[in-house]
Amino acid sequence: MAVMPLGPACVAEAVKRAGHETALLDLMFETDMRAALAQAIASTKPECIGISVRNVDDQTMQSPRFLLGNVKEVVKICRSLSSAPLVLGGAGYTIFPEEALVYLGADMGVEGEGEVLFPALLSALEKGDDIMGMPGIHIAGERPQCSKAFVKNLDLLPLPDPELLLSAAAHNPEPWIPAQTRRGCPMRCSYCSTANIEGAAIRRHSPQTVVAWLEKWVSAGYGNFYFVDNTFNLPVSYAKTLCRLICEKGMDITWCAIVYPGRLDAELVTLMAQAGCKQVSLGFESGSEKILRNMNKRFSLEDVRAASRLFAKQEVARMGFLLLGGPGETQETVEESLSFADSLQLDALRLTAGIRIYPNTPLAVIAEEQGLIESRRNLLSPAFYIVPELAAWLPERLKEWAASRPNAML
Numbered sequence: 001m002a003v004m005p006l007g008p009a010c011v012a013e014a015v016k017r018a019g020h021e022t023a024l025l026d027l028m029f030e031t032d033m034r035a036a037l038a039q040a041i042a043s044t045k046p047e048c049i050g051i052s053v054r055n056v057d058d059q060t061m062q063s064p065r066f067l068l069g070n071v072k073e074v075v076k077i078c079r080s081l082s083s084a085p086l087v088l089g090g091a092g093y094t095i096f097p098e099e100a101l102v103y104l105g106a107d108m109g110v111e112g113e114g115e116v117l118f119p120a121l122l123s124a125l126e127k128g129d130d131i132m133g134m135p136g137i138h139i140a141g142e143r144p145q146c147s148k149a150f151v152k153n154l155d156l157l158p159l160p161d162p163e164l165l166l167s168a169a170a171h172n173p174e175p176w177i178p179a180q181t182r183r184g185c186p187m188r189c190s191y192c193s194t195a196n197i198e199g200a201a202i203r204r205h206s207p208q209t210v211v212a213w214l215e216k217w218v219s220a221g222y223g224n225f226y227f228v229d230n231t232f233n234l235p236v237s238y239a240k241t242l243c244r245l246i247c248e249k250g251m252d253i254t255w256c257a258i259v260y261p262g263r264l265d266a267e268l269v270t271l272m273a274q275a276g277c278k279q280v281s282l283g284f285e286s287g288s289e290k291i292l293r294n295m296n297k298r299f300s301l302e303d304v305r306a307a308s309r310l311f312a313k314q315e316v317a318r319m320g321f322l323l324l325g326g327p328g329e330t331q332e333t334v335e336e337s338l339s340f341a342d343s344l345q346l347d348a349l350r351l352t353a354g355i356r357i358y359p360n361t362p363l364a365v366i367a368e369e370q371g372l373i374e375s376r377r378n379l380l381s382p383a384f385y386i387v388p389e390l391a392a393w394l395p396e397r398l399k400e401w402a403a404s405r406p407n408a409m410l
Contacts, residue, residue, distance in 0.1 A: 001226070002028060004168045006178040007090055007114070008052040009160035014115035017158055020122055026168040027074070034077050041081045048122055049078050050114075052090035053100060061354030061384040062395055068092075068103060068380075075104050087121065089114045094148070094197045095358060097138050099380040109138040112148030115157040150199040154183060155206050159213045162220050169222060176226040176256070177217050181210045181242065185230045187260065189285075190296045190366075191326065191385075193358040194230050202234060207242040211249060218251060225255040232257035232272075232280075233264055243271035254278050261307045262299030269307075273314035279347075280311055285323040287340025288333040295326065296362070301340060308344045319348040325386035325394050326355050327366050334394065338401055349408045351401075353394045354384035 005026050015022045023044045030036040041049075051074055058065040078086055088109040093100050097111040108131075110117045117136045124131045131137055136148040151157055169175040182205070183198040214225065233239050246253070256279040257272070272280075284304045286292050292299070311318050322337050341349055357364050359379050367373045367385050377383065386394065402408035 001176055002172050002174075003054065004028075004165055004172065004175065004178055005052065006160070006165070006180065006228070007054065008050070009164040010157065011050065011052075011089065011114040011118050012164055013158045013160040015119050015122065018119035018123070020119070024164050026171075028168065029171040033070075033074065037074065037077050038081055041078070046082060046084045048087060048125060049082060049084050050087045050089055050110075050118060051075065051078070051104075051106065053088055053092035053104075054090050056092045056096065056100070056380065057356070057382045059352070059356040059382075061352075061356075061382075061386065064382045064384075066382060068100065072104050075106050079105075085125065087118070089118065091197050095193050096380045098144070099378050101138050101140055103380060105140075107140055110136055111138060111144075112136040113151055113157065116151060117148075150184070150201070150203065152201075152203055154203050155209050159205070159209065162216050162222075166220065174224075175222060176224045177222055178228045179210065179214065179225050179255075180228050181205050181207075182229045182231075182234075182238070185234075187231070187298060188296055188362075190294065190362040191323070191355045191358070193361065196358070196360050198230075202231075204238060207238070207245050210242060211245045211251070214246070214251065214253065215249065218253065223253045225253060227255060227257040230258060231260040233259045233268060236263055236265070236268055240268055240271055243268070243275040243277075246275040247271070251276070256280065258283060259307065260299070261304040264303075264307045264310060266310055269310040269314055269316070273316055277316055279317040279319065281319045281321065282307060282311075282346075283321050285321055286333070287322070287337035291326065291328060291333050291337070294328045295323075304340075305344070308346070312345075317347040318344070319350065320344060320346045321350045321352070323352050323355055324398070325353050325390050326363070327385070327387070329387050329390060331390070331393065331397075334390070334397065342405075346407060349405070351398045351408055351410050353398055354386040357383045357385050 008024055012022045012024045025040045027033055053071055055067050057067055075086055086106040088106045093109055094111050097109050101109045121137055138144050182202055184202045185194045186200050253276045255276050258281045261282055261284050289301060308318055320341055322341055324334055357367050357379055363385055368375050373383050402410055
């Protein structure tokens, strides 16, 4: 799925509402990056340039693709074409604020919610105010003074006008409009960076705000949406209200979502299907109870089976994920997971050997304690956890297993 720039569009909307002129450039489908940047900079003559970093790498251990090389080239080109300060932001940047700022060679970075921080930074720059000590602002060569903060009520942050994303949608051969209704995740899976990016408390837009935004897209001729919330079904009451409101509006839309395998009931799944849900991603990651506990998952294998059955009954396609090789994994637990995944008869299954290690996670602590990574290693360059005894066996076993299963992907 080609990703549309929802994050930068949210920030651009907030910047516009703060009284600044703004322009958004999506480089996803540009074949000549320098020409596109040159045209945009020449036509707008920006006084500040924000660069959004979504992903640092592709999280694949066998042949990892480090993605910041292209971003570094963007920074270099912008530097050659403009004297405006260059400011980094986005989910990928927020995980590695100091390391990415140094590597990419920008002037500043915004760690956290750009809809609040970036307009505040622009205002300070415009007035000539001192920006040292501003919350969530990193300055090249300076030690950050304050950490990031999160807005509790997401309705205080504007959803972007579809006009900002229509160009990206028009160039996309199969546009799925990204929609985010909630931020933050309290589940604290051992390997996950979400709490560092968005916080551990679930914060939300009102269902009425979300549906009104979806209606704008439908009016513009678009009807496929991807809810990018980390856990669409949490809180359950919120998810049900949102689905009911979509149904009440009679919206003819199709959408996908990511669901947490625990805390699902038949009423919610039925409502999701009635509201247009056609596919869900079930992030169960393992078919071994032991490994689920090691990952700090708060559901059981029976919860996963029940969730899979509920969605199958409603004819909602199910995509599953196995994240193998983590702490405590053995050949026996791998085989348990493969057998369990087989039993679900999923429409699609993604298999991953090795787990990307992110800073400030329990997995990073374990990897250090076990000597798999050096203490305080710079994790911007991809590092992966895999039980040493499985390093050679696991990737080959997954290739062999997937070869006879059309629904399996490596």
